[in-house]
Amino acid sequence: MRVDCCFYTRKWKCFVLPLLICILLYYTNYKLNHRKRMSFTTSHSANKASPVFEVEATTSLKNKYTSEISKKLLSSPQESSLPSEKNAKCMRRKNIVFLKTHKTASSAVQNILLRYGTHYNLTFAMPNNKHDFGFPGAFKPGTVHDLKGKEKFNILCHHMRYNHDTVRDVMPGDSFYFSIIREPGSLFESTFDYLWQLVPAFKRVKHGESPEKWLDNAQEFFETSPRGSYWFFAKNPTAYDFGYDSMNQNQSFIEEMIKEIEQRFELILIADHYQESMVLLSNALCWSIEEVACLSLNSRKRDKIDLEVKARVRQKARAWNKADAALFDHFNATLWKKIEAYGYDRMRRKVNSLQQANENLAELCIDGGKAVDSSKLKDAQMKQNFYKPAGVSVGVYNLKKGAETNPLCRELVTPENAFTDVVFKRQYH
Template sequence: MTRKGDALAVITHRVVNPSNYSMPYARRKSTVLRLFLQLSVVAVILVFSISYSNFREAFTRNTKVPMFVNSQCICDKGIDITHRVSASQVERENTASADLQKHRRYSSEVRHIAFLKVHKCASSTMLNIFYRFGYKRGLNFVLPIQGNYLHMTHQKGLISVVPPPAMSGYDILCNHVTKFSKEQFSRYLPPDSKYIAIVREPFQRMYSAFHYYRNVLHSPILRQVTGLDPFKTYLNNITSLETMWGDHSYTNNKMARDFGFPTQDYKNITKFKMYLETLDKQFHLVMVSEMFLESLVLLRRLLKWSMEDVIFLQINVHEHKHLTTNASSVNIEPFLALDRILYDHCLTRLKEQIISEGPDFHKELQYFKDVNSRVTDLCSTKNTTKKLLPLKANEWHDDFTITLQDCAMLRKPVISFLNFVRDIQTERIQTFGANISYFQ
């Protein structure tokens, strides 16, 4: 029997047979002391073994160790993700990089963003802002594998968007979608994401869309409209044309459709107004194109960004005359009715948000106008002397400098920027593998 067993046996014997214990006192004392020491050692060993077992179990349970498996997928084209793939998504660490942590504003900046890119509402300029922000911080975008439209197919094993690298998740969704769906957006983005969109005065948006899709992209649908003034021809025949085009229309209440309202309910004004109440709960900010600078100041405050992050140059702007509605407005009213309600609602809400910001909002707005104007001058093709625009720290930003390299990024066309960030994300996948948990 082992020493541990001997000790236990002796104690058990003495407890059970106390009358047999007749050793001299000194010997008994020595023996008891020895047994006590032996028991103490045994107790320490038992306590240590149990503690270590509990610690190991807790550590294993609370530490997320990535498991890698070989996984195949059905991809459209362009990305090979048959590398090691994370089978369980680990919570993405959302702290600023070391060189940014010293700036207090970066400690709380919002990096999870959903932007609804509404057609012909200065949304290309917004994409440049989001691409720049995400690129500088190494964030992951929800991007289509091909083209610039997100279809977000949910068939198991079918990947239609670029996966994030293994051990990470998505941060920003800002590309075109067929229509808004909070359910689809939240499938990819974290729960703390801020939801943002943009609208534009409906008639101007209609005319801009008609001009762009007909004369720039040469849409077969709109190319059917001819005459000396095709847009006037369109207005005079809008009922028959829009009825014929149906869901394929680029002009008929298109903003409402982008926000996810079903076309079969276009005549149900009551239902649409109720739908706006839902949108109010889902979107933290709906920008207004006609109040673009004001909208960007609100955006900067909402996302806790530096002013450097919202500086912009106008992107994808096409020159065409500014129109006002005329006698044809009675004819076009049904095809702008929902967009008009949406726009007026968002404009009112935006103005209310500005008022709630307090009087210092307008001080910041004026400063932002001045800074952005100076950046525009620096980045102008006519500028042949200035190479830098240094800006001193103040209550809205830390020290930063705009360079000609920054100008090149500010001017970068949307498709070029999309391809650029997509290539970067693809390289990460090829290096670290892909997280395909979003598609399982």
């Protein structure tokens, strides 16, 4: 009986051609993986050598993540659907310190914490004035309202100028410390507009003018203007919030500042990558994605800015705010390394889930499903508790009919001061 196959007929082409293809594929795959390992190792070594990273160092990671997302979005539903991931066992964190920085989407994060703590009947460290812990002064235990004999609190999340030692005197030893920061260019543009009335140096140009005009004369305006109570918002405001000398732009001082912050805070969120940041936060706290869903709060309605002007403002703002720029570059790079470690595909799925949860909240609660100008706010009680600087357009939400009696919906849109008052009364009355 004749068996007609390559093996028995010994046709050499049947062996050599497949073998060459296999060798070529193996070599190509090896080179790609080798380059990837070398690229990460080189980047990792460089980062360890100096704690201050340039923002461009994260470009490859962001491009890689964007590329992965694009591939999935363009694939068919059958290709992109994946089995539900198994969550590793973890313990929910209930003791939390959130350094609420200024103009960094921190109000949205605070709203999440207030809602979570209220739902689970946790105890908040509350400011005596129901707004901040003696800001712009450094945090002191005396600025915390007495809790009738209870020594420790679960959550601290109101504005303060951070002081590590005094915060530790108030909060439990196992507290989770985190904060949020923002790219210095967009941060300066937002601060300049929103806090123009409070900072004497800003008033050297008319409100509504481009911040570039101020930045072109920043040194002169800053040095020749009265200080006032909130002068520090004009230079390195994030470094000030973290408790450091915002006027010191010495490189060794900045590097030591970044090193200390990294040691003291378990996670620094990036407002410019808010969704990804919240996924990492939910993972670190062992909370569900739905528990970190929220609406954008206290955000300005922005005018369209020419891209070239925006690029110049960003460059000039970074040069003027050297400490804040270094702080952002470092923790932006750190965030993208955490995203890579978390997994790009896993991150994509979680971000999609978070966006869907946010949309569900808007559909459930918000009239029209989106924010409107503050001049169109309908709720009389909300108007009384809502703060907006003159001349600044801020987005607000009107609840849809029937949602006014839904506790979740009301908490979602309640301004910070009004929500704080509700929590204060719950704890002390």
